[in-house]
Amino acid sequence: MKVAVVGATGLVGTKMLQVLAERNFPVTEIIPVASERSVGKEVEFRGKKYKVVSMADGIAAKPAVAIFSAGGSTSLEWAPKFAEAGITVVDNSSAWRMDPSKPLIVPEINADILTPADKIIANPNCSTIQMVVALNPLHKKYGIKRVIVSTYQSVTGTGKKAVDQLMGERAKAERGSDAEYPMAYKYPIDLNVIPQIDVFLDNGYTKEEMKMVNETKKIMRDDSIRVTATTVRIPVMGGHSESVNVEFEKEFDLAEVRNLLQSAPGVVLVDEPASQQYPMPMDAHEKDEVFVGRLRRDETQPNTLNMWIVSDNLRKGAATNAVQIAEYLQANNLL
Numbered sequence: 001m002k003v004a005v006v007g008a009t010g011l012v013g014t015k016m017l018q019v020l021a022e023r024n025f026p027v028t029e030i031i032p033v034a035s036e037r038s039v040g041k042e043v044e045f046r047g048k049k050y051k052v053v054s055m056a057d058g059i060a061a062k063p064a065v066a067i068f069s070a071g072g073s074t075s076l077e078w079a080p081k082f083a084e085a086g087i088t089v090v091d092n093s094s095a096w097r098m099d100p101s102k103p104l105i106v107p108e109i110n111a112d113i114l115t116p117a118d119k120i121i122a123n124p125n126c127s128t129i130q131m132v133v134a135l136n137p138l139h140k141k142y143g144i145k146r147v148i149v150s151t152y153q154s155v156t157g158t159g160k161k162a163v164d165q166l167m168g169e170r171a172k173a174e175r176g177s178d179a180e181y182p183m184a185y186k187y188p189i190d191l192n193v194i195p196q197i198d199v200f201l202d203n204g205y206t207k208e209e210m211k212m213v214n215e216t217k218k219i220m221r222d223d224s225i226r227v228t229a230t231t232v233r234i235p236v237m238g239g240h241s242e243s244v245n246v247e248f249e250k251e252f253d254l255a256e257v258r259n260l261l262q263s264a265p266g267v268v269l270v271d272e273p274a275s276q277q278y279p280m281p282m283d284a285h286e287k288d289e290v291f292v293g294r295l296r297r298d299e300t301q302p303n304t305l306n307m308w309i310v311s312d313n314l315r316k317g318a319a320t321n322a323v324q325i326a327e328y329l330q331a332n333n334l335l
Contacts (some may be wrong), residue, residue: 001026001330002063002066002234004087006078007070008032008043008052011160012092015319016067019288021046023323026330033058034070042106059085064335065324068092083119088335090322094207097215104218108265109136121325126317127151127208127231127240128132128215133290133316134248134309137264138257139220142303145189146226148328149212152234152241153197154281155168156315158184166190190235191219206231238285240317242309251303254295261292271295279310287312288320 005022007013013034020027030045034052042049066082069092070077078097079089096102103113104122106129114121126131131149138144138239155162161184168181169190172192187194198207205213209229217223232318263270270279271293279291290311298304329335 001065001335002029002031002061003027003326004031004033004058004061004063004066004070004082006033006055006058006082007065007074007092007285009034009038009041009075010069011156011163012069012314012318014043015314016069016322017045019315019319019323023327024328025323029061029063031058031061031063033066035074043112051300052069054058055081058082061085063087065090065326065329069318069322079120079189080087086119088118088329089120090123090325091120092123092318092322094125094211097124098218099210104215104217105325106132106136107328108133110221110331111217111325114332114334118334121329123318123322123325124215124219125211126157126311126313127153127242128212128219129317130240130290130309130311130313131212131242132216132219133264133311134215134292134307135244136168136220137260137267138246138248138252138305139140139222139225141250141256141260142252144220144225144246145224145249145303146247147228148245149227149229150243151197151212151229151231152236152243153231154236154238154313155184155189155233156276157235157240157317158233162189163237166237185233189233192235194233194319195230197233211322212218236281239281239310239312241281244307244309245298246305246307247298247301248303248305252305254297254305257295258275259303261295266290267292268332269293277307281310281312284310284312286313286315290316 072095073096171177278293294308
């Protein structure tokens with residue numbers, strides 16, 4: 001199968017190529033696509049070098065599927081052009097997520113809604129994906145009323161520029177390096193925490209926070225779920241972490257919660273407080289699963305659970321989820 005990766009030179013695009021190879025997706029020909037300034041550059045796939053081509057050439061190559069990670073404005077302009085050519089697009093940007101005509105997919109939860117007519121499929125926000133993968137089995141059993149989430153998000157979610165800023169600041173502090181580095185953020189990120197991800201909206205929340213609110217309802221097919229979020233950037237690489245407080249409609253049994261999570265697809269339970277075992281970004285790095293721990297009853301109100309959720313934001317939060325969507329399409333003859 002011919003597969004295009006649009007935005008192939010970026011952090012997520014590079015990860016897409018890696019995940020396609022690792023998961024043995026049936027690629028007969030890879031078509032790396034990027035902006036005009038990247039055309040002619042080389043990327044590696046399964047040990048071979050491939051030249052990056054333009055958007056127009058990517059369409060002309062007629063791939064069966066194009067996995068986009070090239071930003072919202074690029075997706076708005078080019079995804080419809082790929083779709084018009086009969087190419088199925090899996091888009092990692094926010095451009096199509098809340099479009100009522102476009103499916104927003106986490107394969108473990110709602111891939112069953114996909115049809116051959118879906119030519120533009122949205123990949124959710126990274127912090128939303130890991131949260132809903134962990135919450136969905138509990139929602140099916142107990143019914144979720146309300147979620148309060150605070151995130152601790154890796155700089156890799158911003159992109160290469162943010163990684164370079166963090167490492168540049170660290171080199172300056174540790175070695176007195178005077179090498180220049182870019183500023184992806186308004187403030188230093190090393191030895192700091194920035195309680196803003198994306199731009200502020202009129203309601204005082206950031207765009208990232210409202211993505212978690214709205215996308216959760218759409219993916220879980222339940223507009224009654226109330227979500228409130230605070231999203232925070234921290235000087236970490238390897239994955240996003242989330243402190244989640246979830247209130248259920250029904251009473252729950254903690255042992256049953258553990259069993260539900262242990263048997264849930266894509267979830268790994270790491271919850272042994274006695275031996276200090278709990279999920280951390282350094283352990284989630286380069287893994288495809290969502291790691292859950294610190295399970296405990298909220299003793300301040302009924303039917304409420306506290307939990308800690310960690311996942312590699314470039315993998316399950318982006319590249320892996322997109323490739324899993326393509327895998328589902330291929331396995332169910334939807335391409």
